[in-house]
Amino acid sequence: MSKGILAVVSGFSGAGKGTVMKRLMESHDNYALSISVTTRQPREGEEDGREYFFRTNEEVEEMIREDQLLEHAKYVDHYYGTPRRYVEDRLAEGKDVILEIEIQGALQIKKKVPEAVLVFITPPSMEDLEKRLTGRGTEEPEVIASRLSRASEEAKGIEKYDYILVNDNVEDCVKTLHNLILSEHLRTQRNMDFIRKIQEESRIFKKGE
Ligand code: 5GP
Numbered sequence: 048m049s050k051g052i053l054a055v056v057s058g059f060s061g062a063g064k065g066t067v068m069k070r071l072m073e074s075h076d077n078y079a080l081s082i083s084v085t086t087r088q089p090r091e092g093e094e095d096g097r098e099y100f101f102r103t104n105e106e107v108e109e110m111i112r113e114d115q116l117l118e119h120a121k122y123v124d125h126y127y128g129t130p131r132r133y134v135e136d137r138l139a140e141g142k143d144v145i146l147e148i149e150i151q152g153a154l155q156i157k158k159k160v161p162e163a164v165l166v167f168i169t170p171p172s173m174e175d176l177e178k179r180l181t182g183r184g185t186e187e188p189e190v191i192a193s194r195l196s197r198a199s200e201e202a203k204g205i206e207k208y209d210y211i212l213v214n215d216n217v218e219d220c221v222k223t224l225h226n227l228i229l230s231e232h233l234r235t236q237r238n239m240d241f242i243r244k245i246q247e248e249s250r251i252f253k254k255g256e
Pocket residue numbers: 057058059060083084087118119120122127128129147148149150151152153
């Protein structure tokens with residue numbers, strides 16, 4: 048069975064990547080979305096074990112010490128991290144695993160797993176982002192301000208990603224992301240066993256043998 052692809056998807060808070068991920072999961076069954084641990088408070092409607100595993104500082108620090116997290120970062124005063132076990136198990140099953148994480152974590156993944164694919168999702172403009180964040184109505188103005196300020200920091204790192212995807216239409220964005228991951232499966236470097244087989248089989252056609 049071929050190993051799954053590890054895809055890291057980042058984007059400014061409010062860029063709509065949550066919706067893109069949800070649609071991607073609903074419309075295809077080759078994906079597994081990793082659920083992170085976080086020390087931030089649940090938002091209304093969020094459930095422990097569904098959007099995140101909501102944990103205390105002490106709990107997350109213990110997971111870090113025990114190397115249970117594949118990556119972790121602090122984002123607007125809270126820890127966020129990816130539980131290692133789930134990701135490794137799903138990849139081994141052949142699932143394409145998506146990590147929806149911020150840039151510091153994304154760069155840690157790129158170092159640890161060089162064959163991971165890093166995708167940055169952005170709205171068409173920053174004005175559009177501000178409107179989306181304000182319109183969501185789930186955060187206090189100071190939190191929105193910190194998130195926008197963080198966005199301006201994150202924007203500096205976009206070129207470290209492999210792909211940039213503009214989310215001006217959710218369905219198009221989902222299709223493009225799915226096609227991108229399908230194409231990644233076709234990279235020669237990911238198919239060396241098959242290539243060796245074809246090369247081996249082709250040897251009998253060599254003239255003079
Ligand atoms: P939010 O609080 O809006 O759910 O997430 C804030 C930021 O943390 C988002 O950019 C989200 O992608 C990122 N994030 C969520 N889970 C993780 C994680 O496990 N690791 C890292 N590094 N970032 C995460």
